[in-house]
Amino acid sequence: MxxxxxxxxxxxxxxxxxxxxxxxxxxxxxxxxxxxxxxxxxxxxxxxxxxxxxxxxxxxxxxxxxxxxxxxxxxxxxxxxxxxxxxxxxxxxxxxxxxxxxxxxxxxxxxxxxxxxxxxxxxxxxxxxxxxxxxxxxAPGAVPKGWAATPGAADGFVTAPGVFSADGIDPGSALLAPHLAGLSGRVCDLGAGWGYLSVMAAASPEVTEIHLVEAERAALDCARINLPDPRASFHWADATRFAGGPFDTVISNPPFHAVRKAEPEIGRGFIRAAARLLSPRGRFLLVANRHLPYEAALSEAFAETVALEDRDGYKVLQARKPRRPARSAR
CATH class of the missing domain: 3.40.50.150 (Vaccinia Virus protein VP39)
Incomplete structure (x- = not known):
């Protein structure tokens, strides 16, 4: 700054x-x-x-x-x-x-x-x-016309000004959504935004809990409206520092901009968090822009990684067998 x-x-x-x-x-x-x-x-x-x-x-x-x-x-x-x-x-x-x-x-x-x-x-x-x-x-005596924001909507979902993909479902999330069919157990959505991926994941009756983790309060407030499900829990938190789990599945469409240029380290932080939050037999489902170099970070954090889909500039990756940090000898 x-x-x-x-x-x-x-x-x-x-x-x-x-x-x-x-x-x-x-x-x-x-x-x-x-x-x-x-x-x-x-x-x-x-x-x-x-x-x-x-x-x-x-x-x-x-x-x-x-x-x-x-x-x-x-x-x-x-x-x-x-x-x-x-x-x-x-x-x-x-x-x-x-x-x-x-x-x-x-x-x-x-x-x-x-x-x-x-x-x-x-x-x-x-x-x-x-x-x-x-x-x-x-300051003038009254708020000028057109300055105050109005509630947003996108493809039938509630959104808010300034949140990610406020005008419609993100193409990357849309590509990941079909891979969420049939999820079960405890699910965590890292960087949940206004809740689209969580809504798709919650469509499976085998999901027992779904935890939405989002750093942007306005987006999380929208998610509460978009997913009025008793299985859902909402966490206003930095996804890279979130403490919870273990989860059977972690899903994510992580942000990759802090300023104008792409910053892959943000996504790498999400990958490390997913490995930490998963159960030993859990899996991580991630969507990202094709050009973002996440494969090395996935290999460091997981023993198995596979590309499930690569289309329209996006890739869907699945990772299993999270690696646990070695404990220092005493």
Whole structure:
């Protein structure tokens, strides 16, 4: 994360009031906090790794905006609908005239956000650095029309702005779905999103439990609606750190973007977690983009790996016999 916000504050391009609580909307875990009055800040985020990172710093963290604030800082995301909803939440939480600071990269859509803000409010200096911008505006008396998000729907399922595949079933998940027929016992869906794969897996009456593990709170809330099944349990957690099991089957369509470029290490973390969560006779069913190099990680974590399908740019892989880390001698 660049130090764009810290520099903008240090140079006076944007400023915060000397008193009152400061609302941080969707701050990333990597945020450089120089210049921020952390003793007056409240971080609001539904992304569990970011939530835990700020809690570890001693910053009060919440999943929703409550109470009164003197200023807000909005951290834009790659999802336009979510970014504008964050702007709407900031305006709704502040008295008219209070400062709203906006920080975002070009890839986060900072230019469209700046244009939209200028249509309803005056902005001060625009501070540009590291392929992004930071600027501030005074909160208008009401949330501008079109900023607040509305509930989403995709192929008959409930979704939400900013969640993965909010506009429809992901093609990779659709390719994996037929391989979930006939599952039995305890099933875990790592990175469950809004629940499509879990719904498909739960179609088997032989499934006794299905555990949905998802780091994005909004997606998990959608999953609760999409899978109203007494066998389902919902876990707001970082999949790579989730503690549970043992499971008979782990299924996953893991994310592979933390920023704009692909980061296969995220998927490798899911693979290691699956091996840890499975029973000795369990199996792991994974779908991924064809170009992602997961085979080596699968070989390290499992004794047996086979490709079940390779089509339309995606591959479905099955792994069995999870390897257990060797215990150190005492």
């Amino acid at each position: 660049s130090d764009r916000l810290s520099l903008a504050l240090a140079k006076g391009a944007v400023s915060l009031p000397e008193a009152g609580r400061v609302l941080l909307l969707r701050p990333p875990a990597t945020l450089m906090t120089e210049g921020l009055p952390l003793d007056r800040c409240v971080a609001v985020t539904g992304f569990r790794p970011d939530h835990d990172a700020f809690a570890a710093r001693g910053v009060p963290v919440a999943e929703a905006v409550t109470g009164e604030f003197a200023a807000a800082i909005v951290f834009l995301t790659r999802a336009r609908a979510l970014s504008f909803d964050l702007l709407a939440q900031a305006v709704a939480a502040l008295p008219e005239g209070a400062p709203v600071i906006v920080d975002g990269a070009k890839t986060d859509g900072v230019e469209p956000a700046l244009k939209a803000v200028r249509a309803v409010a005056e902005t001060g200096e625009v501070f540009a650095k590291a392929h992004g911008k930071c600027f501030a505006f005074s």
